[in-house]
Amino acid sequence: MVLKLYVPTAFVSGGATIAMVLAEKGIPYEPIFIDLDKKETKTPEFLAMHPFGEVPVIDDDGFILYESRAICRYLAEKYADRGPALLPTGLQAKAIFEQAASVESANFSPALLKVVRESLVKTRRGLPIDQALLDEALAGLAEKLDVYEVILGKQRFTAGDEFSVVDIFHLSYAPRLAIAAGIDIMTRPERPNVTRWWNELITRPTWVKCQAEGYKVATES
Template sequence: MVLKLYVPGTFVSGGATITMVLAEKGIPYEPIIVNLEKKETKTPEFLAMHPFGEVPVIDDDGFILYESRAICRYLAEKYADRGPTLLPNGLKAKAIFEQAASVESSNFAPAVWKVMNEGLVKPRRGLTVDQALLDEALAGLAEKLDVYEIILGKQRFIAGDEFSVVDIFHLSYAPKFAKRGGIDIMTRPERPNVTRWWNELITRPTWVKLEAEGYKATES
């Protein structure tokens, strides 16, 4: 049975990062588009899979799992023998990986969401952007990226010198506000290490192809 991936129609957020892991690993899957406007995530059938009524969700031959970071970890571990490793081996390497994962979820993601909400979501909804709030959000993200600059000055990627699931987590929202919102904070000249790392992520062939094609069923 081909893995089923329940996602919204827009290629963004957790669905995008999961698809990136699937692509890197060459894992066949079937995307199932869930209509959020029609509240298809709130039906009894869907709530049986995800009690909070959200996407993404995977059905791996009857094994149901939600939360994108958990799904990415699961896929990377289950298919460890395919494609790039994406998860480290060894006690200390795993500890550094989890440290980096916590940094992404506790520092980067909340800061990015504030920028995303004010600089991209509001305009798409026809709402007026509060420039003061956007400037504050950008300043907050800049503070996080200043620390990233130090980290990336010592290693190639966020969790070490190997590309990992943690790097993929960062592709959830930031590329969208960089492209659609015209916000170039990820590639500022004062942070050359962040710029180098970020450009390597967004030009990775699997990511470039996914951004062009979106969700696309694949076969084994």
């Protein structure tokens, strides 16, 4: 039974990161599109899969799993023998990986989402942007990226010198800032290490293909 991925039609957020892992691993899957406006995540059938009524969710031959970071880890481990490793081996390497994953979820992601809400979300909803709030959010994200600059000055990727799912986690919303809002905070000249890392992520062939084809990529692998 082919893996089913429940996602909204927009190629963004957790669905995009899962699709990236699927593409890196060449895992075939069937995208099941959920209409959020019609509250399809709040039906009894969907709530049986995800009690909080959110996407993404996967159904892997009857095994149901939600939360994008958990799904990415699961897929990377289950298909460890396909494509790039994406997860480290060895006690210390795993510890550094979990450290980087915690940094992304506790530092980068909350700061990023403040920028996203005041730029991308308001623009999509036709609401006016509060420039003072946006500037404050951008300053908060810049503080986090200043620390990333130090970390990435010592290693190629966020969890060490190998590309991993932690790097993929950063692709949920951040690429949309430059594309849809003209915000170039990820590639500022004062942070050359962040810029080098970020450019390597967004020009990775699988990500370029994902951006062009969305949820079609791994289904054709």
